[in-house]
Each structure stands twice: as C-alpha cells, then as structure tokens.
Amino acid sequence: MTPRPRRARALRSAVAGLIALAGLTGVAGVAAQSPAATPAAPDASFSAERITLQTHDSFALTPDVLAGFQAQTGVAVDILTGGDAGSMVNQAILAGDRPLGDVLYGVDNTFLSRALAAGIFEPYRPAALGDVPADLQLDPEGRVTPIDFGDVCVNTDLSAFGGDGQPPLPQTLLDLTKPEYKGMLVVEDPGTSSPGLAFLLATIAEFGEGDTVNPAYGISWQEFWTALRANDVFVASDWSDAYYARFSGGANEGDHPMVVSYASSPVAEVVFADPRPATPPTGVLLDGCFRQIEFAAVLAGTQHPAEAQAFVDFLLSPAVQADIPLNMFVSPALSTAQVPADYAAFNSVPSAPLSLDPALIDANREAWIEAWTQLVLR
16 A cells, blocks of 8 residues: 555655654664653563564654554664565565565555465464454464555545536446546556556456456446546556646646545545645545555564564554554554544545455456556557
C-alpha cells in the first residue's frame, strides 16, 4: 500500500526532518532520536540494542508513539525504506537468508503469495491476533500478521456532479463507461502503480472473465476496460500524478473530476485543509472498491527473533493501532482499536469490498497487466 493523500505530506515532512537531524542516510533511527525514547532497562530475553524495520516509503507513525517501543523494551528501531510494496518485497526476496532487516512491514495481499512462496518469513502469532477479524488473516500458517487495511476506490470531485447541466454521481463501476462520464476518469497504470494494480484487480473481481463472467453485468473485465478506453479514460503513471495533477478535486489542479485513490482520501482533505471545511470536497464511489491488507512479519534469518517478535506485537498494540489512521490513512486491523474521531467521521467504508485470493493474484498478475496494457495503452 502506497501513496497517501497529498495533505498528509505535511506530517511526513516532519518525520523527514527528524531523520535529517539524525544524520542518517537510508536508515532512519527515529525511535532513538525522540526525547520520549528514554531507554528502559533491557529485557533479559533481548540481546540486541537495535533492530531494523524494513518497510515501504509510506510508513509513518507519530515519532513519540514509535519511540514507545524503545521506552518499553530498551531496543531502538532503525527504519529501512525501499520504495513501494512491490520493490520492498523484491528486495527482501533477493536478500534471502541474509535479511536486510529483522521485521518487514507493508507486504500486502497483492504480493503476499510471492513473499510466502519465497520463504522469507518466520511463523509468529501475536497474542492480540484474537482481536483481528478473521477475514484479514490470510495466512493459515501464521507467517504474517495483519496490521492495517484500506480500500482503493474511485474518488469524485463533488462540485462536478449533480448541478445544472452536470451528470449525477456514478453509482457503479459500469456507470463509468456511460457517455455522460466521457473523459472524466483518471486511473493509474497497474504496471507502475499500487493503486492502479488494485483497481485492475477490482475490475477482475467485479466483472470476471471467460467462464466466470459476472452474470449481473454480462461483460468481462477486458470488455469493461475496452469501454473505458472508448470513453477517454486517462492513464497516469502513478498516484501522485493522477491525484495531484489530473484530479480536479483535492488539490484543484486538474480537469478530471474522478480518480482512482483511497476511501480514506476525503479524511486528509478535511484534516489538512486550511481553512478546514465542515465536510470533504471529495466523495467515494463505494461500488468496486478493492481491499488492500498490509502485514508485518519476522524476517527469516534475523539474528534477533525475540526482539523482532516484540516489534510485531508492538505494531498490533492499541497505541500504534490508534496512531495509524491519521498517519498512513488506513484502518487498524485490531477490532478494539480506538480510531481518531476525524478518521471515523470522514473515512468511507464500502459494505462489500472486493478481493481476490492472493495465490490467484500471484499466478496471474503479470499476465493480467500485460493484457491490460494491450487493451488500454496500445
């Protein structure tokens, strides 16, 4: 799971400032730099003074919350980022039994089977797993722990719909192929973008193909995308270009009133706006949302398994789970977590999010992307 809404950049900039003050390149000792990270007496079972968290570029927690791990255990945490979720997983696989870190956070259900097949994780089941909904627990062998989830959905610029001479808000994915929405939608290339891939998977889950075509629609996902192309869908290379430069909502810099983003994007449009609006200027098409689940795991080959397990426990702790929503704009996996009021008020929740078996995704990902490329870009 990757880029979060634009106004969240202000918070990430603060974190980046702490990293710069630490004088580190590539690895950020955030926990060690926070005043709240007064070392505790080392746990007798812990031999390491530091461990490394391998994660994606969108990882963010409030520094004092992250520092709580060192305060509790006496173990500092270095953060090693490695691009988006796909790049991070590939780096972990290439490292093999000489892992770059001790814990990995951010592998999602679109890359989960690849990581599991590579054998890069050690089984571990935190005690708090009993408070995580069963539909988020995708590995029966307990090698990965669900930490958060989010939904990739079409976002709408509410000012462009429902007025005089304006079309109504679309209600279904199939509506996006209608003439009244011609030239309105921006999507991301699934070959280069995590939300772009998630949206492609949503259309495959929604419409099906071959013998599995959804009878409610009577068209395959390939036919849906052919119709979108005929309706002048715009393809951006990544989420940043799609949301910031092409979308007319949010940053108000583009001329397309619909974009593939996240169900939580409207939260950021309120929280980081100045002046703050009473309601978000953007909406969410709740039909056809694809649920992404992010996991943490102990990396096989770590020299510090006890400390790594403790950090997985920490990520699933109430303090961290409550801190996740307004930092990474995703929902906590822990069902008992206290969600911030703004997130609860403005996050959109699809009643029937789409999903696909991670093994099916892994077996077909490249073929689906190639088929999409042939249909939409060539």
